Amino acid sequence: MSVSQETIETVAGLEKYKHGFVTDIEQEFAPKGLNADIVRFISEKKGEPEWMLEWRLAAFERWQAMEEPTWAKVEYTPVDYQDLHYYAAPRTKAKPKSLDEIDPEILATYEKLGIPLKEQMVLAGVEGAPKYAVDAVFDSVSVVTTFREELAKSGVIFMSMSEALREHGDLVRQYLGSVVPVSDNYFAALNSAVFSDGSFVYIPPGVRCPMELSTYFRINAENTGQFERTLIIADKGSYVSYLEGCTAPMRDENQLHAAVVELVALEDAEIKYSTVQNWWPGDPVTGKGGIYNFVTKRADCRGDRSKVSWTQVETGSAVTWKYPSCILKGEGSVGEFYSIAITNGRQQADTGTKMIHLGANTRSRIIAKGVSAGKSVSTYRGLVSAHPKAKGARNFTQCDSLLIGKDCAAHTVPYVEARNGSAQFEHEATTTRLSEDQLFYAMQRGLSQEEAVQLLVNGFVREVLQELPMEFAVEAQKLVAISLEGSVG
Amino acid sequence: MLKIDNLQVSVADKPILKGLSLDVPAGEVHAVMGPNGAGKSTLGYTLAGRNGYEVTAGSAFLNGEDLLALEPNERAAKGLFLSFQYPLEIPGVPALTFVRTALNAQRKARGEGEVSAPEFLKLVKQKAKDLRIDFDMLKRPLNVGFSGGEKKRMEVLQMALLEPKLLILDETDSGLDIDALRIVSEGVNALRAPDRSMLVITHYQRLLDYIRPDKVHVLAAGRIVASGGPELALELERTGYDRYAAEAA
Numbered sequence: 029m030s031v032s033q034e035t036i037e038t039v040a041g042l043e044k045y046k047h048g049f050v051t052d053i054e055q056e057f058a059p060k061g062l063n064a065d066i067v068r069f070i071s072e073k074k075g076e077p078e079w080m081l082e083w084r085l086a087a088f089e090r091w092q093a094m095e096e097p098t099w100a101k102v103e104y105t106p107v108d109y110q111d112l113h114y115y116a117a118p119r120t121k122a123k124p125k126s127l128d129e130i131d132p133e134i135l136a137t138y139e140k141l142g143i144p145l146k147e148q149m150v151l152a153g154v155e156g157a158p159k160y161a162v163d164a165v166f167d168s169v170s171v172v173t174t175f176r177e178e179l180a181k182s183g184v185i186f187m188s189m190s191e192a193l194r195e196h197g198d199l200v201r202q203y204l205g206s207v208v209p210v211s212d213n214y215f216a217a218l219n220s221a222v223f224s225d226g227s228f229v230y231i232p233p234g235v236r237c238p239m240e241l242s243t244y245f246r247i248n249a250e251n252t253g254q255f256e257r258t259l260i261i262a263d264k265g266s267y268v269s270y271l272e273g274c275t276a277p278m279r280d281e282n283q284l285h286a287a288v289v290e291l292v293a294l295e296d297a298e299i300k301y302s303t304v305q306n307w308w309p310g311d312p313v314t315g316k317g318g319i320y321n322f323v324t325k326r327a328d329c330r331g332d333r334s335k336v337s338w339t340q341v342e343t344g345s346a347v348t349w350k351y352p353s354c355i356l357k358g359e360g361s362v363g364e365f366y367s368i369a370i371t372n373g374r375q376q377a378d379t380g381t382k383m384i385h386l387g388a389n390t391r392s393r394i395i396a397k398g399v400s401a402g403k404s405v406s407t408y409r410g411l412v413s414a415h416p417k418a419k420g421a422r423n424f425t426q427c428d429s430l431l432i433g434k435d436c437a438a439h440t441v442p443y444v445e446a447r448n449g450s451a452q453f454e455h456e457a458t459t460t461r462l463s464e465d466q467l468f469y470a471m472q473r474g475l476s477q478e479e480a481v482q483l484l485v486n487g488f489v490r491e492v493l494q495e496l497p498m499e500f501a502v503e504a505q506k507l508v509a510i511s512l513e514g515s516v517g
Numbered sequence: 518m519l520k521i522d523n524l525q526v527s528v529a530d531k532p533i534l535k536g537l538s539l540d541v542p543a544g545e546v547h548a549v550m551g552p553n554g555a556g557k558s559t560l561g562y563t564l565a566g567r568n569g570y571e572v573t574a575g576s577a578f579l580n581g582e583d584l585l586a587l588e589p590n591e592r593a594a595k596g597l598f599l600s601f602q603y604p605l606e607i608p609g610v611p612a613l614t615f616v617r618t619a620l621n622a623q624r625k626a627r628g629e630g631e632v633s634a635p636e637f638l639k640l641v642k643q644k645a646k647d648l649r650i651d652f653d654m655l656k657r658p659l660n661v662g663f664s665g666g667e668k669k670r671m672e673v674l675q676m677a678l679l680e681p682k683l684l685i686l687d688e689t690d691s692g693l694d695i696d697a698l699r700i701v702s703e704g705v706n707a708l709r710a711p712d713r714s715m716l717v718i719t720h721y722q723r724l725l726d727y728i729r730p731d732k733v734h735v736l737a738a739g740r741i742v743a744s745g746g747p748e749l750a751l752e753l754e755r756t757g758y759d760r761y762a763a764e765a766a
Contacts, residue, residue: 464568469605471589472565472598473615473675474623479590483618487609487658 057252058115064088067221070115074190074224077197087210087220094214097349100378101407101439104320104347107284113252114222117166161186163227163243165256173227175239183232184268186241189257192228199230203261207290207328207355215286215322215349219255223288226256231266231297240497242271245285253284260290262297264331269300271500282310282346286322295331295358300339302496303352304504307344312373312402318346325352329361329390337364338381339495341504343511346375351409353382356390356418363392366495368504370485370511371404371436380410380441385421385451394425397489399508400436401515407439414451421451429459430488432481432515482509518543518714519683524575526556526563533559535739536575541683544711548725549718550750551736552758557718558602560736561687565599566592579683593619594626596682598675600689604668607659612671613641615659616678623679644677648704666697673704684708684715690724702727722754737761 058069067088071081096106161175163186179186185196192200210220227243245256262268285307291299310318321344327336338352354363365381383392392412400406406429414421429438440457462484470480486493486505493501493508519541526534533556541547551557563570564577566589577584582595607615621631632640645652648670660668669689676684686705690698705715705728717728725733725747733749734741735758742761743749 463605466605466607468565468567468589469601470607470615470619472593472601473619473679474590474593474626475619476588476590476622479618479622483610483615484607487607490609 056117057113060113061110062088062112062114062222066114070222070224073115073117074193076190076193079201080193083205083210084221087217088222090211091214091217091221094211094217096214100349100409101405101441102347102349102376102378104376105282107282107320109218112284114255115224116252117224161239161241163188163241165225165227165243165245165254179238182235182238184235184237185228185230187228189223189226189228189259192259196228196230199261200228200259203259203290203292204257205290207292207326208288208324213324216288216324219257219286219288219324222253223255223257226258226287227260228258229260229268229270231262231268233264233266235263235266237266237268240269240271242273244273253286255285256287258287258289259292260299260301261292262294262299262334264294265296266294267298267300269302269497271302271304271497273304273306282318282320283308284320284322285345287324289323289325289352291325291327291336293327293329293331293334293336293358293361296333297331298335298337299327300337300497301325301327301352302500303338303340303342304496304500304507305340305342305344305348306507308346309344309373309375310346315346315374318375319344321345321348321350323348323350325350327352327354327363329354329356329358329363331361332358332387333360333362334358335362335364337366337495339366339492340368340379341492341496341507342367342369342377342379343507345377348375348377348379350379351381353384354392355384355386356392356421357386358390359387360389360391361387362390364495365392365394365396366492367396368399368489368492368508369396369406369408370399370401370508371406372401372511372515373404374402375404377405378407378409380408382411383413383423385412385414385418385423387418389420390418391421392423394423394427395491396425396427397492398427398429398438399432399485399488399512400429400438401432401512403435405437405439407441409441411443411445412453413443413445414448414453416448419448419450421446421448423451423453425453425455425457427455427457428488429457430462430485431459432462432485432512478513481512481515485509485512518545518580519716520576520578521564522576524560524563524577525573526559527571527573528559528569532573533739534563537736537740538575539734539741541714541716543714544709545731546709546715546717546728548730548733548750549716549736549741550720550722550733550753550758552762553720555736555758555762556739557720557736558687561599561685561716561718564592564685565589565597590622591626593679593681594623597685598679598681598683599685600669600672600676600687602688602691604660604672606661606663608661609658611657612655612659616641616675619675620678640678641674644674647707648674648677649700650674665692666694666701669693669697669701670704673701676708677704682713684713686715686717686719686728688719689717690719690721698724698727722750725750735761 067084163173173187208216231237293299307319336354356363363383369377369379371377396408398406408427412423427440444453467480521539524534524537572585617637650670735743
């Protein structure tokens, strides 16, 4: 049997996307379509304050006047915004007080996904494993947030955005939209009008958050967009590490995910934000279905010596449009972006970062690793700019692309603007093809073809994997392997 | 141990090996010498199962196993080790990780259990010391930025850990200075065993001063044209390959 044939058969026998199941629960939907009444419906469902409704309606008005961006190097069937549900929630009365009140089907879903919602489960089986708190968002609503009481002891607020709007309205109002303005871009405006839930985090001055925080997003309902909104504020001298994970069922229709994430780091604060994105990528052969992942993520390093570090492992979605960015306003503030983007089958990813140096002596570092296989297309798009006041700004950028097979493509589009003479920017870029020689060498030493590809790719992305919190680095490594199954034939 | 019969191999439709037969009994070291372009490297690659080396006729058996029916990794698990003339660099994969992954893959294929991390470390430390390899070097990505001599020592370390039945050394002496050649040869000689055979592919006689063969074969124009004892290598050193190349053509 030839190697390629064997690979095809092996892969055919694998259950490739193990998160592709659908949870069968009763849900309530908003009627399809988008108008001011739908915006009011969402706001009312959530019992929001008046100012929030007005904010949403203003955003909706702005959105109507905007056009969908077309500059990204991705092609997709246009989204019919009137043919979507903008709200879908499991049918329950109020947010359950305890886990016993949650629909067992939802609990089972998260268990199947390996997300511990019962606090005692976190430690079960693993001696000395660090705790991490989870906010679980199911379609449009947050179903549960764990470890809230323990976190509250140190003053940390970790809850769903809906609850935060009710319980900490002033705090939300102060910061919401201050990093990503309503009219920032088409998808951000849409999100501002219809966002349904997401996570809210506030770390008080001088507090080092005692555990990892994480949000787990699950899209379940059909023909439904997920528009979550996350806001993290790290007050002076605080630290938090936050992780988001995402999966969705396998469906033939495309599903829209348009999130906005805003981070605010005050003086001497540090936020580490990690993403492991594994949305359903669509059928690998026909390209049918999969998530459109149009996300705006931005961090404002507002305080002096503040630091934000984005780490992302992007393996899913049919189309990705995403540029986690840092505005380096505070003097001596630091922005980092570590990215692994893996595309296979017919996936398309246009992703990268923006580092906007506004303050003096600001520093940024970008390490982007793209792996393309199958007939996929991957683009790194980045902007590094230094404004006149950003004396002594420094950036180091490294973009590496690895191609597997002959039918994929990788592009690098770096923009650099230095508007003062003291800025120092360095850029390195490489594109390599997974070499037949390396594969044969590894196989000669006993590795199967799949194992050899995994080892070589994991070597290629190692620098970035090391930036992930330990518990997730192992998961991410496995995900890298799964995403590339059948990529060589 | 290794039995090759009438092996015919084409690369990109061009015949390179044209009916090569060779028999290496267990415990013996055989040298294959020949001019450039005779098909020496093709022989190694074909036995190891590299893509693009198309076998058009003939057979090759290792301890009764039909090598040509197996994938490269299956051949490795059966005990075939090809030491590369130019060992590949594997960025981001520490040498230790690479070798342990390979060893466990082979053990798994043979239905044996994995080697535990402490057990493996103990083993590596001893072998690395024998080969004068600094242990810290093993934490670095395999072969990346290593000198020619270091790369060849890493090849010998891998053979020592993987314990193959058949060792094929492809131009192992190329790019080595005298000191490195001595260390590498000592490492190879230490692996001589009654149940292990070696095929030493080389252009120059020099390597055979260090790794003494039981038999020497001359490969010219895709066939073995002469076989003899170690003295044949010395004769080749004096007279060159021209005579054989002419005869074969």
